[in-house]
Amino acid sequence: MNIDLIIGIVQIILIATTPLVFAGIGELVTEKSGVLNLGVEGMMLVGAVTAFVTLVVTNSYILAFIFSIISGILMSSLFAFLVLVLMSNQVATGLALTIFGIGLSSMIGKNYIGTPIDGLTPWYFVILSFLIVFFVSYFFYKTKSGLILRAVGESHNSAHALGYSVLKIRLLAIIFGGSMCALAGSYMSICYAPMWQEGMTAGRGWIALALVVFATWKPGRILIGAYIFGGVTILQMNLQAFGLRLPAQFFNMAPYIATMLVLVIISSNKLRIKLSAPASLTLPFYKGR
Amino acid sequence: MNKHFVEFNKVTKEFPRVIANDDVSFSIKKSSVHALLGENGAGKSTLVKVLYGLLAPDSGSISFNGNILNISSPSEARATGIGMVFQHFSLFESLTVRDNLILGIDKNISYNDLKNQLQDISSKYNLPLDLDAPITSLSAGEKQRVEIVRILLQDPQLLIMDEPTSVLTPQEVKNLFVTLNALVDEGRTILYITHKLEEVITLCDEVTIMRSGKVIDSCSTENQTAKSLATKMLGEKLEELKTDYSHIKNTKSLSAKNISCSFNDPFFTDLKDISFEVNVGEIYGIAGVAGNGQSELMDILVGENTLIDSGELIFNNINIESFNPQKRRDLSIAFVPENRLGHSAVPELTLSENILLSQFPKNKFSKNGILNHNFIDNHAKKVIDTFNVVTPGSDAKASSLSGGNLQKFVIGREISSKPKLLIISHPTWGIDAGAEHAIRESLIELSQNGTSIIVLSQDLDELIEITHRISVIFEGKLSEPFNTKDVDITKLGLLMGGKNE
């Protein structure tokens, strides 16, 4: 095997995996605070279309990312308002956010399907994704604010009793998650694809959710999980290229089946999941009594 | 000023179903231990939550150190000099002791400073700690130490202790009292919440007694006796219950033989070689501090956990260790687990529906899988009437009942089937005095009619009041049984703390 091919494969893996890292680390922070947001896929799509349309209209990459992140903040704030203030069911609200996001993004992007743009080089974002993971890791384990966020996810009642503002901390964590999902989406429509297509995230949001479980809620492991995952996906593409004779659809199934397998392997150790999952994940917080 | 270090002035706090604090006024002297005495549900916890900034009063005010207290959060309370140790610890189970301590400190503190302060506090008050241990690995007494140290790091002037001894062994209680006295000697003030009369007499200087949200009396403990305090706390005098051994038959109802069960999970206590026997008509008590394997043992007795490593459970000559709860009910065994909401009853369902949770062979709740709603409703009404459950009707949701009434309903449901064996955990946990008395009375009556009863409880007084024999569970091991009428309390206390001799 020649060295160029290997470098090529590594490059492809890095480029293809980056949105998973962004979305995964964002969701991880949200879940660490005790909130499960199943709206990742919806926020990614809205982030992707916002960036794309902004770029087409203004021709500015900077504005594209800024608006995309604002869309992520707005989408996640909507979610936060429902689950934190109105104490709605987190699972159902997350699903609503995804359904809403799928509809909203295809509505906004309807007239932009197939519009050509100049893609941006992905490498800054690849580097940024690593930096963010290291930052989150540092934040969690080396700062008091990070400790407080983990504590809120562990027991909101105890955190409240100590005087920490559970809702404020969760709001910030949810918004961070939303921003990261939007960033993942904008990366896909502007760097990775680069184009807009309905439902273009193709389940990556859900895979990011699975990554958090794979990582057993530890930031560094998001990177490991995402890259194992990206590796497997790219490998199947290459097997295909090397002439393994199977219909394309079966290769395309690989990411989804791999996700299920990984979930099965990780979750079958009940104790590990119990010890690493934030103890108040999905539980609503009501401070009235 | 010193006399009125803390002053409650007409504090009122109302909840949808109950007035928790009704015009509460009293004051606390500086450098004293002041007891807040009352039954469960008397309004003590609500009052201290108001004092600590967790709840806002509907009306009235509190003055602290001469100033009107105007706080809306615990961190403001701490900044003012008020600290609180909760009954159910406000610790973060999966975090280490160190992380838990850091979380309790408002100012940023370096690890070295923390260590120095900690050494000071540890040696001064006899509160040793292992900083790197996760909270899950600690005993109840150690967890309480973490809580107390966390509060002391803030140097509070007033320390609120909410039922601090409910999870401690008698020996740990002694140590706690030494610590508290040392704190008072330094000029700190302690507000000590309890429903245990002896503690008020031994530890406290003054006492305020609350009943149904109102202050009944506030006085020095000097001329009080346990009896005089009890009268104030309970109001009308309740008849003392008598234990009678004469009806117990010499035939075995249930015998547990060498039951062992390991879980490989830090949240569970492994059970080691548990054996005991209960005779027909006997009430057998299992005492112990929470977290020593009671709930694990209960799961095995009920049949919610049938995966034991070894051992036998024999009821009327039938091996039942592999039977699920329904199969055990078919043999006329009834169960009441500790937790009402979500275990022995479903809060979201009506009382009628809750009747269906335990079906005994005599009941005709269903035929071929199809429910007989009329029969179920009538049965629910019968239970409500017979056991004086206060509720608008059988179609009320379980969550709308008070703890005592729901517990009466659950116990009524179980014993209306006239079971041969009743297994019950913490029968009177967290309920008012009236319901408590009624429940204990009905258990005694049941045993006199030939039902064998196993009671698991942390409340030693309760076990001594109603059981015939008693044994102690500690770290998953069960002691030999003692006859309750001539048991030595000190011995039980030592066993609860894991000391044999």
Add this chain to the structure above:
Amino acid sequence: MNNFFPTIVTRSNSSQLMNILVPIIAVFLTLITGSIIFSIMGFNPFFALHTFFISPISTSYGISELLVKATPLALIAIGLAFCFKNNIYNIGAEGQLTMGAIFGGGIGIYFYDTNGFWLLPLMILGGAIGGALWGMIPALLKTKFNTNEILTSLMLVYVALLILDYLVVGPWKDPQGYSFPKTRQFSESGRMPLLFSGLRVHLGLIITLLLIFISWFIFSKTIFGFQLKVSGFSPLAARYAGFNQNTLVYLAFGICGAFAGIAGLSEVSGPIGLLYRDISPNYGFTAIIVTFLGRLHPVGIIFASLVIALTYLGAEDAQLFMQIPAAVGFVFQGLILFYLLGADILVNYKVVFKK
């Protein structure tokens, strides 16, 4: 203290009235939001709402189309109610629907040149089995390996869609269909009979109503329905009662899968008549909204399915007459669910202004 800010207080007993009122409030708020969105887009809101919600059902053809759309939604939704009552979040009904269409449709394709009264029942049975088997996979993974059913059931949607894609471009492709990715037509007796000539509403509607009635009976009259409810509200209580919770998980997933499978089959053997890529406009996902909007109750689900079916029709008309992308229908569906979940707070809490 806070005189002006309302506070939220727990109700001692959750409000039955609000339970029924909240879905209506949610639909109403969605209409208001919709008219605001339409105004911003420069349309007369009344014209837009009329185009969206009134004109699609102002003809008998329109009503029939509404029922055609409501049929799969209601059928999947009542199946989902079995899962949601048991607190199982099966969000993969779209995959179960697809598998039902593949199994049942596969039978139809195999017998494409055969007629017989037995064919349609056999296809329906195939659809039920296909959907049930697909639904059992997350159930198996959940009970045996403790794996979260939300993610596995969803992943299986993608897998099912890819299998369908493979079949219609590969082995099952219509030999006379040039290179279009579609299969042969089913024979006449493999099609759902129409209920009225000239209208597309078909036998699937009757099957759906029948299954909804059976579900109502199960939910309100049987031990099994009670067991689902108890184990959904509190698994500990179900364990205490001695219910076998793994069996309940399999049954809930199996029934839901079977219903979704029948819905899928009734789509392909009803309006469509063959298999191709896009047999469902997200019915499996939209049915989640129908279930919540219908409060997991059979009667509620019937009404909710009509409301949500209308958003499909309205979106089609809006695209036709107002050049608004049809995806606006999904936006409305998302909004309804948001408002429903938000307004749900009124059921268990009340808002009071302090004196």
